[in-house]
Amino acid sequence: QKEVEQDPGPLSVPEGAIVSLNCTYSNSAFQYFMWYRQYSRKGPELLMYTYSSGNKEDGRFTAQVDKSSKYISLFIRDSQPSDSATYLCAMSTGGSYIPTFGRGTSLIVHP
Amino acid sequence: GAVVSQHPSRVICKSGTSVKIECRSLDFQATTMFWYRQFPKQSLMLMATSNEGSKATYEQGVEKDKFLINHASLTLSTLTVTSAHPEDSSFYICSAEDRGLRNGYTFGSGTRLTVV
Numbered sequence: 001q002k003e004v005e006q007d008p009g010p011l012s013v014p015e016g017a018i019v020s021l022n023c024t025y026s027n028s029a030f031q032y033f034m035w036y037r038q039y040s041r042k043g044p045e046l047l048m049y050t051y052s053s054g055n056k057e058d059g060r061f062t063a064q065v066d067k068s069s070k071y072i073s074l075f076i077r078d079s080q081p082s083d084s085a086t087y088l089c090a091m092s093t094g095g096s097y098i099p100t101f102g103r104g105t106s107l108i109v110h111p
Numbered sequence: 112g113a114v115v116s117q118h119p120s121r122v123i124c125k126s127g128t129s130v131k132i133e134c135r136s137l138d139f140q141a142t143t144m145f146w147y148r149q150f151p152k153q154s155l156m157l158m159a160t161s162n163e164g165s166k167a168t169y170e171q172g173v174e175k176d177k178f179l180i181n182h183a184s185l186t187l188s189t190l191t192v193t194s195a196h197p198e199d200s201s202f203y204i205c206s207a208e209d210r211g212l213r214n215g216y217t218f219g220s221g222t223r224l225t226v227v
Contacts, residue, residue, distance in 0.1 A: 008152055036218075043117070043204050043218035044155070088154065098145065099216065103154035 003027050006089055006102030015111050019076040023089035023102045026070065030091040033065050034099060035074045038086045047087075048074065079109045113139050113209035117219025124195055124226055132190045132222045134205030140185040141207035145216070146178075149202045161188040195226040 006023045013019055021035075032051055036044035048063040050056045056063045062075040072091070076083055086106050090099035114137040124130050134144055142163045147155040159180050160168040167180035177199075179191040192199055206218040 004154075006154075041202070041221065041223060043115075043206070043221045045218065046216065098157065098160070101155045103152070106152075 003100050004089065004091060004102040007105055008103055010106040010108055012108040012110060013079055015079060015081060015109055017079050017109070019079050019083070019107060019109075021074040021076075021087050021089075021105050021107070023072050023091075024070055025072075025091060027091075027093070027100075028067075028070065029093040030100075032092045032099075033063070033072050034090040034092075035061075035063055036088045036090060036101075038088060038104065040085075044088055076107075079107075081109050081111055083107060084109050113137075113207070113217040115141075115205065115207050115217045115219040117205050117222060119222060120220060121223045122225070124224070126196055126226055127194055129191055129193045130195055130224060132192075132203055132205070132224075134188045134190070134207075134219050136186045136207045136217075139207075139209055141188075141209075142185060144182060144188040144205055144207045146180065146188075146190050147204045147206065149204060149221075155204065158190075192224065195224070197226045200224055200226045 004025045034049040035047045037047050038044040050063050050065050053065045053067045060077045064073040086104040088104040089102040092099045116135045144161040146158045148158050149155050157170050158173045161180045161182040163182045169175045182188040202221050204221040206216045209217050
């Protein structure tokens, strides 16, 4: 079992839909949780980061962490075609800050 | 915000030759940089941690003699793929930790290496 599991998709939704992206993990020592967006042939860019459990909102993006279930989510409201990209979850422990990445979910938002 | 510049963005080389990829932190100092490799539809795989002024730390299974890393200053790390072979063709990405982002890693734009 990989430390971080993420469905690669692709996930195709119509413009304006609410998108839910998820990751599960097995290492209970993970405390920092991040979401990155990666456009084709580009490096990932940090979207959200959270510490421990709870929710964090930033504009149309909401990150949720449920440590009891070892499950994290990223919600995108009012999705736009420009949101079409691969979304990678990443997480790290308190002792080592080097993140472990999921394989990424490909999102396609069609007009 | 923090910017990491990586170049070249794309390179094609012949088998047996060496290729150097540069990674620069533009507006912050990075004592530590990271080098990743990414295959299509796969996750980022950490290859090595580059430490300014000292030897790089390689992940298990990564050949240190093949992937030479030099981190000579606080803003520049280089990855040299030596004696490249077609199986080395991949997307290479560097990143640096921006302490100001608190656990946020800023990534370069990546280098697409094709070995023919």
